[in-house]
Amino acid sequence: SGKWAKSMEILKEFEDKCATPVSKLRQVADAMTVEMHAGLASDGGSKLKMLISYVDNLPTGDESGIFYALDLGGTNFRVLRVKLGDVNNVKKEFQEVSIPPNLMIGTCAELFDFIAGELAKFVATESGDMQIPPGTQRELGFTFSFPVKQSSIAGGTLVRWTKGFNIEDAVGQDIVEELVKAMERAGLDMRVSALVNDTVGTLAGGKYSNKDVIAAVILGTGTNAAYVERANAIPKWQGLLPKSGEMVINMEWGNFRSSHLPLTEYDESLDAESLNPGEQIFEKIISGMYLGEIVRRVLLKMAVEAEFFGDTVPTKLEKPFILRTPDMSAMHHDSTPDLKVVASKLKDILEIPTTSLKMRKIIVEVCHTVANRAARLSAAGILGILKKIGRDTVKEGDENQKSVIAMDGGLFEHYTKFRIAMQNAMDELLGEEASKNLIIELSNDGSGLGAALLAASHSQYA
Numbered sequence: 001s002g003k004w005a006k007s008m009e010i011l012k013e014f015e016d017k018c019a020t021p022v023s024k025l026r027q028v029a030d031a032m033t034v035e036m037h038a039g040l041a042s043d044g045g046s047k048l049k050m051l052i053s054y055v056d057n058l059p060t061g062d063e064s065g066i067f068y069a070l071d072l073g074g075t076n077f078r079v080l081r082v083k084l085g086d087v088n089n090v091k092k093e094f095q096e097v098s099i100p101p102n103l104m105i106g107t108c109a110e111l112f113d114f115i116a117g118e119l120a121k122f123v124a125t126e127s128g129d130m131q132i133p134p135g136t137q138r139e140l141g142f143t144f145s146f147p148v149k150q151s152s153i154a155g156g157t158l159v160r161w162t163k164g165f166n167i168e169d170a171v172g173q174d175i176v177e178e179l180v181k182a183m184e185r186a187g188l189d190m191r192v193s194a195l196v197n198d199t200v201g202t203l204a205g206g207k208y209s210n211k212d213v214i215a216a217v218i219l220g221t222g223t224n225a226a227y228v229e230r231a232n233a234i235p236k237w238q239g240l241l242p243k244s245g246e247m248v249i250n251m252e253w254g255n256f257r258s259s260h261l262p263l264t265e266y267d268e269s270l271d272a273e274s275l276n277p278g279e280q281i282f283e284k285i286i287s288g289m290y291l292g293e294i295v296r297r298v299l300l301k302m303a304v305e306a307e308f309f310g311d312t313v314p315t316k317l318e319k320p321f322i323l324r325t326p327d328m329s330a331m332h333h334d335s336t337p338d339l340k341v342v343a344s345k346l347k348d349i350l351e352i353p354t355t356s357l358k359m360r361k362i363i364v365e366v367c368h369t370v371a372n373r374a375a376r377l378s379a380a381g382i383l384g385i386l387k388k389i390g391r392d393t394v395k396e397g398d399e400n401q402k403s404v405i406a407m408d409g410g411l412f413e414h415y416t417k418f419r420i421a422m423q424n425a426m427d428e429l430l431g432e433e434a435s436k437n438l439i440i441e442l443s444n445d446g447s448g449l450g451a452a453l454l455a456a457s458h459s460q461y462a
């Protein structure tokens with residue numbers, strides 16, 4: 001029927017607009033490299049902030065003692081206690097707490113009072129060989145996964161919120177000062193020794209166990225990357241050159257944008273209706289917070305313009321963010337012959353009671369298109385970093401030099417087809433020889449360990 005043809009037309013147009021042939025990925029990678037240079041040259045020189053982390057030494061393996069870490073950056077926050085000393089045997093205790101949604105859009109003091117309260121409760125559970133010696137102050141590495149302009153290893157002001165957080169009175173404030181004030185209100189005596197982005201934490205945690213780690217990438221609710229740069233390749237750095245000659249850069253690549261990105265009308269409306277229009281465009285097409293939402297928008301268009309689900313538009317389908325990326329992933333991985341999982345997700349989430357197999361196949365195709373574009377663009381972003389630091393090709397005399405990317409985030413960890421598509425794109429881009437030397441290593445919660453390690457190397461007792 002005409003309705004069916006119209007649905008196919010919408011799908012086809014979407015697929016065409018999302019296409020990511022290798023030639024396009026190379027353009028995206030090159031644009032990433034160009035923006036990296038611009039962001040390193042001057043503040044405000046690029047959409048890429050290329051933030052200086054003040055981390056000029058990555059963990060060596062000699063760190064020792066008991067340290068805390070606090071990880072705030074998504075829907076959950078985690079508190080962590082680690083005992084350092086033996087690289088192969090780090091003892092960890094942690095607790096995960098979900099953040100009440102009202103606190104994500106309330107006031108700065110409310111959010112930090114909640115965090116300090118949960119941290120105080122966790123500290124109170126210290127026991128056995130995880131106790132801090134009497135007379136020593138507890139020390140904490142604070143992983144804060146939002147753009148921060150750092151002024152030192154343990155201080156910096158919030159540039160802006162992302163990922164659904166929007167607490168206006170916190171923007172421009174020193175995040176460590178806010179945490180310290182809340183800890184004082186909670187009666188908790190603790191020194192914040194390091195403030196690190198989760199990418200920087202993941203890089204530090206990864207480097208601790210693997211010396212070939214050169215960069216870290218997060219693909220979770222949001223997305224970002226950090227890497228080790230030569231200090232003398234950072235024109236905007238005003239300070240003394242660090243002894244190591246290196247500096248970790250937090251790219252804030254979620255805010256990357258380029259005319260080469262394959263954007264669609266769905267991405268444009270998603271952005272326009274978001275909490276941060278015009279910002280985080282790369283993040284909005286590749287990260288977990290948004291992929292399911294893009295799928296919903298395509299299905300809604302099919303429902304409205306092609307009566308894809310019948311002559312009425314399913315009410316639930318009109319609700320932003322109702323289709324979450326884990327559900328999209330479950331549909332995409334449905335291996336039952338009649339696509340039972342797709343049917344049950346549509347029923348449970350969108351309250352669409354019946355669908356034909358033909359319809360379900362189209363829905364899987366939409367999921368594939370959205371995930372595939374995201375995965376391939378993520379690979380292009382990584383190629384941009386490799387190019388910037390000259391690791392995209394095999395060097396004569398150094399044929400076996402490995403480049404390891406420490407990867408974290410629920411999207412990469414759980415979305416198998418995403419992960420495979422990303423690895424395939426990486427192989428296509430690098431070619432057989434160079435891709436043998438690139439290793440993407442899942443570093444599960446490396447950022448918490450990394451923050452604790454950086455707290456240790458910047459300890460008042462070190």
Ligand code: ADP
Nearest residue numbers: 074075220221288325326329409410411414415
């Ligand atoms: P955060 O990024 O908030 O620190 P995670 O790294 O755990 O936290 O990532 C959580 C995100 O990962 C979720 O928002 C979701 O988008 C994505 N995710 C989690 N589980 C799955 C899944 N099974 N399939 C696809 N994506 C998932």
Ligand code: MG
Nearest residue numbers: 073074198220
């Ligand atoms: Mg995280």
